[in-house]
Amino acid sequence: MTESLDRIDRQLLRLLQRDGGLTNAELARKVNVSPATCFRRVERLHKGGHIRGIYADINPDSVDMGALVIVGVVLDRSTPESFAEFEAAIVKLNVIIDCQLVAGEFDYFLRARVNDIADFNHIHATQLIALPGVRQIRTFFVMKEVIDHAPLSF
Template sequence: MALDPTDRRILSVLQRKGRISNADLSEEVNLSASACHRRVQRLEEDGYISSYVALLDRRKMGLPTLVFVEITLSGQADDLLDAFEKAVSRIPDVLECHLMAGTADYILKIVAEDTEDFARIHRQHLSRLPGVAQMQSSFALRTVFKTTAIPV
């Protein structure tokens, strides 16, 4: 299914206001409530909308420290990559894990209470990941820009 301008407006609004009522959404995109509802359902069914979530403030949740960890593995065999990915997905402090092209094999985005908490995460989890040859951690000093909305 190709997205038309109305679909794109719906997606744009929903990315910013996920809890908006169908009545308010239909008003913002200039559609009847029933037509808007049908379009949202179709966008969900076709996979354009994968889920609805509440985005929490990590600072208010006691996790103000943001760390990016570059990981280089000892090899590139499928079984090693699979074992690493399975193990890293079980670490609750890891928000994102990306397989990379470049100097590192993976980049992890991790939240922690502070540097001591990150040391615990490193000691209890990261140092035990299978196949890790090298790790480099970078602490974010300040978030300059952040969004979850992709261009539509």
């Protein structure tokens, strides 16, 4: 991603992060280039690693996963091996939608989508506390999502 982005590249990225379903013709019209030029530019942005993927933004409530839970995890050891072991295990849990290694009081922050508190309680009791190296888990139930999937500002 060392190549520089010009004004049109940045416009294309902004448009696609707002609506990944735009057709090539719509994108070309919005940035005032030919469809062929637009297609080549978007392909270059994909190949250059600027676009990681195009996804549908699913309404969690419509698939019975309306509860968002943030989980702070503290491991019993802070070693490369314990981090690797935890990370290898956490990627296998499909309820976890994000996992970040962080500095500070916790080692990791997880975001999980579940149906309700009872659903999370079951996952906590059967999966989370069984993760390798976990010393402590703190759970935060999200009351309201104020900003969700905000576009990058560049």
